[in-house]
Amino acid sequence: MYDGQTLDADPETITVQLTGDEQEIDDAIDGFHSSVSSKSRG
Numbered sequence: 001m002y003d004g005q006t007l008d009a010d011p012e013t014i015t016v017q018l019t020g021d022e023q024e025i026d027d028a029i030d031g032f033h034s035s036v037s038s039k040s041r042g
Contacts, residue, residue, distance in 0.1 A: 002019065002024040002027075002028050003019045004016050004018045
């Protein structure tokens with residue numbers, strides 16, 4: 001499992017520090033992208 005910490009956030013961006021193995025981090029990033037894409041479609 002990966003671990004994450006929000007470092008900074010504003011209405012347009014978020015900066016997150018993720019730790020874990022490479023595959024876990026890649027999966028987390030894919031999940032964030034999917035979440036953002038689905039919200040931008042309305």
